[in-house]
Amino acid sequence: MAANLDRRHFLGLAGASAGAAALSACGGPDTGGTTSASKAAEIDFSGVKPAAKIDFWTNHPGKSQDVEKSIIEKFHVKFPDIKVTLVTAGANYEEIAQKFQTSQAAKSGLPGVVVLSDVWWFRYLTNGSIIPVDGLVKELDIKVDDFRQSLVDDYKYDGKQWALPYGRSTPLFYYNKDHFKAAGLPDRAPATWQEFAEWAPKLKATSGAQYAYIYPALAGYAGWTLQNNLWGWGGAWSKDWEITCDSPESVEALQWAQDSIYKHNWAGVSSKEAADDFSAGLTSSTISSTGSLLGVLKSATFNVGVGFLPGGPKAASGVCPTGGAGLGIPSGISKEEQLAAGTFLKFMTEPENTAAFSAATGYMPTRTSADMTAVLAKTPQIKTAMDQLAVTKVQDRARVFLPGADQEMAKAAAKILTQQGDVKATMTELKKTLEGIYTKDVKPKLKA
């Protein structure tokens, strides 16, 4: 075979392949201009026929796979023309978000209904990935007024409703009743952290546990649980869009937390899951989600007590943030699929189904008309979580609206609580980072 001929043709082929590859690289996002989902108009569903099948993407919050399956079976009985497929789309909120975002980028394989956590839904909104559900509320007559006000208001922005509450939770104070009794302490959660500081040495001396209190794992949602400490001391991660994590109050709150570990030696930091550490008897108390309640009650071999989150020197109550996940509907699917998704969304959040979900997980019932009598008779601790809802506060914007802020807060908390880093310097650095995220990733989209 002639050498010149081969090389020329080979180079030609290679060039053609590279050209094809270069041309195909021109896919991806539209670079013609920016879109803003907050400008999305209300969608009119009149005359639309629901699609025959949709997927429901969930991470089964609170080990809810079985109850989700049973609700879907009931849905199929009531709506035989709509088939819902339960898809495990991740092990946690972050993994489900990752799958949802990549499907958005690929513009294919999107679900009908997706679980979206408190720190993700706003990002979906600014990216234009979800639709406002107001059109579906009108078309399907969803009783939004029957939802617990604070939970449904979390998903309101720009006068529109962007999701409905599903696996909603708050942090709860968990304590080992046996340890408290042995230490001669009252059978209740402490009213303030100062009160607990008086109890802690007694607990440490008598319980045999490694810690009197364990801070939740920082790789989890440190920014969420530490809201309690910040609010108790009169501080906050932010006030509206102003970052205040380096204010004297915030610094004092986190200094107190650091001292409980390094100076007073009665607290520790969980490495993986504080609820598991508590169930295993490693600590006498901790703070964890209400979604962990059923799991803790099942695995603990001692008497478990739960109570409201302790207050601080500046605020004795109103120091508990809401949290957890809601359900949203993607924008990248057909109107027919959105209507089928809305039908399923309505059914999932019906009073009897939210009661069943709550009974199986410990998450709070999202509807005021949900009959919780049977659930509370079986698990009275859920009542504490429900009562605490009256004194909850919406989380600081910095945590829930700034992309990656929760992780930056976790890193800062790790520096303070596991490396004994300087609190003021760490919070000043965090402020700079959070302001950078706001300026780069959020502010331009709010303007648009």
Place this chain on the structure above:
Amino acid sequence: MTRQLASTPSTRPPDPPGRPLKQRPRRWSGRSRRDFFVFLALALPNLVLIAVFTYRPLISNIYYSTLDWTLGSASATVVGLDNYVTFFSSDDASKVLGTTAVFTLVTVGGSMFLGLLIALALNATVRGTTFARSAVFAPYVLSGVGVGLVWLFIFDPGYGVLAWVLRGIGQQSPQWINDPQLSLVMVILVYVWKNLGYCAVVYLAGLQSLPQDVMEAAALDGANGFRRFLSMSIPLLSPTTFFLLITSLLSSLQAFDLIRIMTPLGTGTSTLIYEAYLQAFGAFNRAGYSASISVILFAILLVITLLQVRFVERKVHYS
């Protein structure tokens, strides 16, 4: 073919004097056409696969690195080289490049050094070496996810095996998972444990192919075991060392599974490849910025490979 044509008597009339020589366009003979189609049949599927699955993503990635694009968003803005400027002018660059350098140097150096020591031990002809070789190599073929999960249980400061042992001697367990510096140490230890079997087996093959006559001659000349190892084995093993250096460096720079499983937030363990993942698929969703980090990693890998081939290979003793 050219030689055959030259030896064949030409039937073409000679060119007229004064006229420039004009080459007739060459026509494909039946055989060369057939050869070319065979070549196409064999090479084209691979060329297409490489173009679609290697060069296409590479070119796409370079294009995405010029965008300010939030993953999941339908629109993006062209920003030129801004993402690269942002990376190199922020604190990220020194942190991420520093972590990458420490992780790569320690894991490559550690795996190769310990692998060589283990290979020397396994080279001995004693009972049980076959089992020992299998045991040493086993971690390399295990799933990184499984290995990471098991080691997380071992390192857990609350109820891990290591914490239990330390408590037995009156010591507290370090905060392996929460302390960023210790997290890096933890991931490096596990990575070296998982990969040293590969280095050991490759070094063992190298040791067993050393020319015995040369080694025996050195022994007869009075060189002791250590001297033979230092002056004979090490230089003769240089092709093996060179091969391991390239493959270990490349795989270490691309290490992902252990870091992802053991330190999901990448606190203290964010190497270039993991930072690229976190920026796009973690909490930030900065797809364009992440693409620029991937391009930087690609450039580093390319430069390292070229430098190794250009300079390090010269030092290799092949015979």
